[in-house]
Amino acid sequence: MGGIIDFIANFFGYILNFFYELVKNYGLAIILFTLVLRVVLLPLTIKQQTTMRKSAKIQGKLKKIQEKYKGNQEKINKETMALYKSENMSPFSGCLSAIIQILLLLSVFYLVSRPLTHMKRIDPTVIQSYTDEIKQDENSQKSNYPEIDIIKAKGPVDERVNINMHFLGLDLSSVPSGSWKDPRVYVIPLLYVVSSVVSMRLMTNMNSKNKEKDKEDDKEIEVGDKPKEKTEMDMAESMNKNMMYIMPVMSVIISFIAPLGLALYWLINNLLMIVERIVIFKYLEEKEKKNNA
Numbered sequence: 001m002g003g004i005i006d007f008i009a010n011f012f013g014y015i016l017n018f019f020y021e022l023v024k025n026y027g028l029a030i031i032l033f034t035l036v037l038r039v040v041l042l043p044l045t046i047k048q049q050t051t052m053r054k055s056a057k058i059q060g061k062l063k064k065i066q067e068k069y070k071g072n073q074e075k076i077n078k079e080t081m082a083l084y085k086s087e088n089m090s091p092f093s094g095c096l097s098a099i100i101q102i103l104l105l106l107s108v109f110y111l112v113s114r115p116l117t118h119m120k121r122i123d124p125t126v127i128q129s130y131t132d133e134i135k136q137d138e139n140s141q142k143s144n145y146p147e148i149d150i151i152k153a154k155g156p157v158d159e160r161v162n163i164n165m166h167f168l169g170l171d172l173s174s175v176p177s178g179s180w181k182d183p184r185v186y187v188i189p190l191l192y193v194v195s196s197v198v199s200m201r202l203m204t205n206m207n208s209k210n211k212e213k214d215k216e217d218d219k220e221i222e223v224g225d226k227p228k229e230k231t232e233m234d235m236a237e238s239m240n241k242n243m244m245y246i247m248p249v250m251s252v253i254i255s256f257i258a259p260l261g262l263a264l265y266w267l268i269n270n271l272l273m274i275v276e277r278i279v280i281f282k283y284l285e286e287k288e289k290k291n292n293a
Contacts, residue, residue, distance in 0.1 A: 008103060009110035012037075013118035016111065020119070020163070027167025030261055034268040037104075038276065045273075048097050049280045053206075054089050105251065112261040116147040116161055130154050130161065148173045148259055165261070172261040188263040189255045195270035196252060202274060206281050 015036065019029035038045075061083055069075040116122040131146045134153055142149055151173055155162035165172040169184065176185045255263040 005103065005106045005110055008107035009114075009118045012107060012111050013115075013121070017119045017121075024164060025167060026115075026163055026165045026172050026261060027170075027264060030172075030265050031268050034265055034272065038269065038272045041100075042276070044097070044100070045276055046280055049277065050284060051089050052203075053281075053284055054087050058083060058087060105254075108265055109254065109258060109262055112259050112265065113145050114147050115163060115261075116150060120161070120163070122160060126160070143175055143178050144257075145175065145259060148175075167264070170260060172259060172264060174260050175258065176256045176260070176263075185260060188260055188267055189252070192255055192263050192267040192270060193252055195267060195274065199270055199274050199277075202277055206277065 012033070016029055016033045019032040020026060023029055023032070062080060065079045065083065066076055069079060111118045116127055117124070127147060127150065130150045130153075134142065134146070134149050137153075150161050151163050151165065163173075170187065174182070174185045176189055179185045251266050255266060
């Protein structure tokens, strides 16, 4: 797992460094990097949202299957699989999306916490030498990110390890948990929290709208039914929903203990995702109307 993440972080480092050399500002480079990454992931985003839309709309049919074959778990699973096949979708597609999100989360974390290694490609011996020197200096401010410490301490005197991390009055090398006396370090993480709440509410509203279109199927299920056993498909769907909430929570926690560059990436990524979801939702809705006309 570590090897894969290192590989992705190195690959991302080439892209981030390209933009940094272009604009000479770490914050602007992160914004451009995030924009390119969202464009590359756009086909996956469209597929994911299409699957979620279909999944929300077939809930009534799934309930009918569970009611019709109540007590016959094998038949329920078989009919459920047949339904997913007829809809050209997989209940486990969200798992792939979750894996990709985790890989991206960890890879970008590696990238922003070790920019000299993954972005600037500095010789490891130089990094180690500066790390040892800073450790021995009692007056140096130390954090859990040695390469960030090197940029702060040695960047002004050694161009090789110098990265301009000042962005809109903020120092993107700062770590909120280690700079709690400076209220500015909480601006980006708090904006990220707000954008995460908006993003989750948006997803919930979209799923609700999709389910409303399937009301007639739901009405055919008697209100007094006993709770049904969870099928494999139910568990997959439940896991997908849980991941939708777990990932933002994990990101929020990490954003307070990582350099601000990471929180900036997540904030821009969230804002772009919100725009994507609204546009894709409208597109799929219009496409469905045309198909049903």
